[in-house]
């Protein structure tokens with residue numbers, strides 16, 4: 001059973017502390033956790049610290065041992081994708097897979113790449129060059145590059161931001177299935193509260209670098225949180241199919 005635990009995590013930029021002694025004791029394998037919060041609340045900073053790209057204080061442990069990124073335990077998709085190298089989609093995924101994956105990948109890598117592209121609905125892009133893709137296509141390939149590494153910890157920063165409604169649904173569905181099948185710990189920064197309500201198993205709500213709430217999405221996202229965190233009046237209602245949805249009435253009175 002893999003689990004991630006975060007204890008007393010703090011991150012500073014210069015003298016300014018933007019993550020403030022954050023504790024998240026047990027993010028379980030097989031669960032998708034949505035990392036929520038307003039602009040500037042520290043979501044990307046937290047993800048970068050978990051990915052080892054941001055110096056931090058505190059403990060980050062996988063199954064009780066310090067997270068070892070050199071062993072490819074974590075894969076991270078940044079909010080802003082890096083500039084494209086001149087590789088095809090297929091080549092870029094082979095490179096990503098070979099860098100970190102098992103001997104099995106080395107023997108069956110081609111098949112794995114094609115299967116992953118098929119499951120994301122983008123196999124037609126296999127021979128396209130990365131620098132010729134649209135923003136949404138590039139984001140889908142970024143998600144594939146993270147998944148092909150077979151990490152124990154998957155960190156995705158706003159992976160839906162460039163995707164149309166169909167792909168948003170498709171990607172979240174796939175991430176949830178793959179998270180369960182591979183027993184990964186998956187942490188996804190989301191601004192779309194409805195996506196969190198529908199697809200996440202758990203939600204962490206950040207504000208000003210502190211953890212305001214941690215629980216099932218329906219426990220974390222409610223009228224009080226909409227007002228306190230986002231400054232809007234609203235409520236969560238179930239649609240006829242039983243799925244909870246946020247309805248916003250307007251900005252809260254100051």
Ligand SMILES: Nc1ncnc2c1ncn2[C@@H]1O[C@H](COP(=O)(O)OP(=O)(O)OP(=O)(O)O)[C@@H](O)[C@H]1O
Pocket residue numbers: 013018037038039040041042043044045046
């Ligand atoms: N490289 C940096 N140097 C200094 N301050 C930074 C840096 N990156 C982020 N910050 C500050 O840290 C705080 C948290 O930023 P962060 O990007 O983690 O927020 P976020 O919750 O991901 O926001 P958003 O939803 O807008 O992407 C902000 O106040 C931001 O101005």
